[in-house]
Amino acid sequence: MEKISVFDMFKIGIGPSSSHTLGPWRAAQRWLQELQQQIDLQQVQAVEIHLYGSLALTGKGHGTDLAVMLGLSGQDPVSIPISRVHEIKQQIQKEHKLYLADQHEINFNPDQHIILLGAERLPEHANGMIFKAFTREKTIESTYYSVGGGFVKKANEQPDTSDTVQLPYPSQNGEELLQHCQSRQMRISDMVWANEQSWRSTEEVRSGLLQIWQVMLTSMYKGCYTEGTLAGGLNVKRRAAGMHRKLMGDLQFENSNDWLEEVKRRPNDFNAILKWIGCFAMAVNEENASFGRIVTAPTNGAAGVIPAVLMYYICFSEENVKEDDILNFLMVAGEIGTLFKKNATISAAMRGCQAEIGVSSAMAAAALTECLGGSVEQALMAAEIAMEHHLGLTCDPVGGLVQVPCIERNSMGAIKAITASRLALDSNPADACVSLDNIIKTMWETAKDMSHKYKETSQGGLAVNISVKMPEC
Structure with missing residues (x-):
């Protein structure tokens, strides 16, 4: 039985879309953490974000491009000052530089490195995205899905049904x-x-x-x-x-x-x-x-x-x-x-x-x-x-x-x-x-x-x- 808290349903974040803004933002944060566990960020020379299906078709109107840039920049939707939301995006667009986790500068042109693939869809959900990091030796990539309400899952990831948390009154329906x-x-x-x-x-x-x-x-x-x-x-x-x-x-x-x-x-x-x-x-x-x-x-x-x-x-x-x-x-x-x-x-x-x-x-x-x-x-x-x-x-x-x-x-x-x-x-x-x-x-x-x-x-x-x-x- 899947265990979902009230705090999973109510999340503090930035508009305009939980699926297209908050979800991709959280996915970018998760991927960045995953990347840091595998390599030193200083090794990263470039990143690409591939947005599929609905994320590509309505992504810019919903701020998906902004969200992934802010997530990769180390910003959090709960705490970022509202005034900084567009300032950071405009700075990246002007300078073509992005600071991964707010610590490592890479060249980044949103028009080139955020790739919209509206005619294609990844298998698990309409809101699919692939993050890619390029080093001298290899390419590291992961697929994530924004599945609604700011919930994010990695490809093939299953809901938490473990016994780690024992609910006194679990309800599936x-x-x-x-x-x-x-x-x-x-x-x-x-x-x-x-x-x-x-x-x-x-x-x-x-x-x-x-x-x-x-x-x-x-x-x-x-x-x-x-x-x-x-x-x-x-x-x-x-x-x-x-x-x-x-x-x-x-x-x-x-x-x-x-x-x-x-x-x-x-x-x-x-x-x-x-x-x-x-x-x-x-x-x-x-x-x-x-x-x-x-x-x-x-x-x-x-x-x-x-x-x-x-x-x-x-x-x-x-x-x-x-x-x-x-x-x-x-x-x-x-x-x-x-x-x-x-x-x-x-x-x-x-x-x-x-x-x-x-x-x-x-x-x-x-x-x-x-x-x-x-x-x-x-x-x-x-x-x-x-x-x-x-x-x-x-x-x-x-x-x-x-x-x-x-x-x-x-x-x-x-x-x-x-x-x-x-x-x-x-x-x-x-x-x-x-x-x-x-x-x-x-x-x-x-x-x-x-x-x-x-x-x-x-x-x-x-x-x-x-x-x-x-x-x-």
């Missing part, structure tokens, strides 16, 4: 999760807390989740106060700031926590709440599209859904939400995400946007349901309802950018999650015809039947029906 909870009369969050402490101390779990929440909150806050046009060539105007101004006026705040407290005091009629949810979700994904720092939830392209629903819970649910409630929300959401990862995928390049927005909506729906007092059965039902109404959702980014239709889809996914939760809370799960495991299986089968042009290639759907000239892709 929704039925096993339900059995654990029913037999011990506990909530999903209780089960996940116990599992997470197999990897980390209680304090480490708490501090890690609070850091994740703070990054989510900050990305919403920044998105709500940043105007302008998104880079990339589509000239998409950032809308969250304008929406926020209509809701909040011209009030300014010293930090995101003060802002949150004021949002709680805002009018909460139905129309206002709808507007706030859309504003929260779009703010995150506008930050994501701008190479800002966000949290994969479970991916970058779907990063706005869970923060928006969590903000709805904190600000408008009439609950007295405490810190522990926020942590429990993230626990439940993360666990539901692992079920999709284990039994289907969270990669839009493999299975369309149902694997991103659909999964994030299901995660948020289950989390909200438990936090509003729903049973384990109702939480699983909410996740099923949310995914049921995302089945077949294609990934068709215009110009290969995570902008159109991606940003708006986060708003829609958040609304669907809240609706799914409310439906489940008003229902008897014993009367349900479809289980969460049924819907995950159906999603996987639907995805396999879906044409590759609707899987993050920009070769179908809106991507080919909007007339734009995109020099990046």
